Amino acid sequence: MIKQRVKQMVLDAARAAHRSGILTSADFPEVSLEEPKIGAHGDLATNFAMAGASAQKMAPRKIAETVINHLPDPDGLIEKTEIAGPGFINFFIRSSAWLPVLDEIRKQDISFGAANLGCGKKVQVEFVSANPTGPLHIGHGRGAVVGDTIAALLAFCGYEVDREYYINDAGRQIQTLGRSVYLRCCQIAGKDVEFPEDAYQGDYIRDMARSVMAEKGNKLFEIQQAVAVEMLSAKAAAEILAGIRKDLEELGISFDNWYSEQSLYDGGRVNAAMEFLSQKKLVYEKDGALWFSATRFGDEKDRVVVRQNGQTTYFASDIAYHMDKFQRGYDLVIDVWGADHHGYVPRLSAAISAMGKQSSQFRVILTQLVNLLRKGKPVSMSTRAGQFVTLQDVVKEVGRDAARFIFLTRHHESPLDFDLEVARAKTNDNPVYYVQYVHARISSIRSKAAEEKDIKPASADSRTLELLAEPEEIALLKQMTRYPETVENAATLMEPHRVAYYLMELAALFHAYYNKHRVLCDDVKLSAARLDMVVAVQKVIRNGLQILGVSAPETM
């Protein structure tokens, strides 16, 4: 807010200087305001004079001087200005100018920080979408939390958001799943069968086979093998999917939609999509297969959509799926994938261009690998060896809040080390508790204020609030003022870790303040003012944690 106003003041000053003839050009650069890293450089600084030097044919410092001389300041925001270095204009903001943020937080409460970026545009975030052929692992967990949090950020910023899970229930993998269960059943029945390497090795297959055999016994082998395999495919997939759904719920994630790949075939959408491309003359036959001309839309080579054997590829159903997404009216479609699928991005983007959609309407978020560690040592993730640590195991061990927060403490495109020991620890190593502790401490102050001091929140008037003048208080007010732009940046860039880092910074400022100053002290007025401020801090913490899907406890 203050940033906006100072920006406007600089622009007004430049215009006034131009009117009075001192600045010759009306071609002003964009006013970019930043917060200097060093306190001595003020609260805000702009490079306006340097950026405008060539257009004005004037020395930057001279321009800076002119701007300062024409600077309006109707609300008395500015305490002082200075020209520094090659031509920076540094602004020192009067400390009481930071106070109004308290009122904004009080009024906007749970919606404080919400920019209306979306204007009600419909967005779909598709994430996880793991094949229902085995339990989720920690890498899926990262994609799940990143996807869910991006969805939450966009929803908070005025988009109408749907979360969707795409179920790959049509391909060969599902057949393999059924076959794997069938073969395990055969083994249980004492039949001499080979269990091939490309079948699913995990213990969960044996478990399912055991329960099938307990239910059906040898009757299973009375039906035709192909029929039995198909039956087991469907049964196993449904069972695994139910487990996936439960695991995700444990992480606080639920979807608006579970979309079946098979339904695309059943509804004729895959054929319709192929028909569409063919009418647009974007497919051709070669070597007995049907190819999509992906190169015409920037991919490095053309891609097969119908194989020699007449079967469609996964890509074909994906084209149909994304076509369907847009037909359902989404203005923006976001897919969250593991980074190992990055090579797939250009071809799907090409297909989406072929549908006549803008590249800005489709966005792929890639999440990098997660290395699961315990005390710094890698935990074996080999499926073969059966030493599989599932997402469920992790969440059970460290808890939802810690798991979610840790996934969000890295940029999603950086590899992440997830150390189970650290995640479980209730120390400063584990930032989730550091942030939650702020919320709990303030809850404690609030109840103490009510019970022992009879001080109510929101009882301080604006004069009383001016008692907030300690450097630690100003630092907290400034940090709270930054919250809306942090959320906006995080949403625009789809980088939820920014919110996590912001909260850690706010928490650090609060803990430092808490240790140095008493909120509830002998001075009733000062106590009331400080109470109002910490209540505001608590709301910002709560709002931020809400976006991250982490709880804000009253006590710890």
Add this chain to the structure above:
RNA sequence: GCCCCCGUAGCUCAGUGGAUAGAGCAAUGGAUUCCUAAUCCAUGUGCCGCAAGUUCGAUUCUUGCCGGGGGCACCA
């Protein structure tokens, strides 16, 4: 060979063209009669992988190289 991500303090990582590059951990020493010590305070650490280029100004943008990871199917 081509493509993507990463390379910043001993370790794990922030830093969407600005001035003297930050935080946590680890190490050392301190703080609690009083709102939760899951906290705080103090003390050090850097060829921002290397080299060119763009710019008034580059850790940030471009190109090339080096190192680590991943991906390059008529699999999904």
